[in-house]
Amino acid sequence: MLKNRNIPFGYCMINGKYVLNAAEADAVRKIFTRYISGGSLTKIATEMDVPYNTDKAVWNKNMVSRVLENKKYLGESGYPKIITDWEFEQAAQKKADRTTYRKPARQTVPQENKNIEYIYELTDEIQRTTNEINQMLIAENVDTEKTEALIAECVQLKYTSIKEATI
Numbered sequence: 001m002l003k004n005r006n007i008p009f010g011y012c013m014i015n016g017k018y019v020l021n022a023a024e025a026d027a028v029r030k031i032f033t034r035y036i037s038g039g040s041l042t043k044i045a046t047e048m049d050v051p052y053n054t055d056k057a058v059w060n061k062n063m064v065s066r067v068l069e070n071k072k073y074l075g076e077s078g079y080p081k082i083i084t085d086w087e088f089e090q091a092a093q094k095k096a097d098r099t100t101y102r103k104p105a106r107q108t109v110p111q112e113n114k115n116i117e118y119i120y121e122l123t124d125e126i127q128r129t130t131n132e133i134n135q136m137l138i139a140e141n142v143d144t145e146k147t148e149a150l151i152a153e154c155v156q157l158k159y160t161s162i163k164e165a166t167i
C-alpha cells in the first residue's frame with residue numbers, strides 16, 4: 001500500500017496497471033450509498049473504518065467530498081469502474097442541492113391600488129451568513145442556541161437591506 005494518495009483511494013497499482021484495492025473500493029461504494037441516502041460528509045467520515053492512507057487513518061469531511069467528486073470511480077483514465085454513472089450523478093445532485101443558495105421569493109404587498117414589492121439586496125454578508133446557517137442545520141450535532149442567534153443576525157441583515165420597488 002502506498003504511503004500517500006497519488007493514486008486515488010480505492011485503487012492500487014500492480015505491474016504498472018491500476019487495479020481495485022478491495023477494502024478501499026468497498027469503502028468508496030459505501031460512501032456513495034450513505035451520501036445518496038442522506039448522510040452528511042462529517043457523519044460518513046466518522047463512520048469510515050478503512051484508513052485513507054498510512055499517514056492519516058482518520059477521515060474528515062473534505063476527504064469524503066473528494067471521493068464523491070472523483071470521476072475516476074466511473075472507470076475513467078484507465079481506472080477500473082467502482083460505482084455506476086447513476087450513483088455518481090445522484091451524489092453530485094445531492095451535493096449541489098445542499099450547497100446551492102436559493103434566492104428567496106419576492107414578497108408583494110398591495111397598498112393604495114398599487115403593488116409595492118419589498119426586496120432586500122443580497123450582500124456578501126447575507127450570503128455568507130445564510131450558507132453558515134445551512135451548514136449548521138445539516139451538521140450531525142446542531143448547536144440550537146448558536147444556530148438561532150445566527151438566524152436572528154441574518155434576519156437583521158436582511159431587514160436593514162430592504163428596498164421598496166414599485167411594480
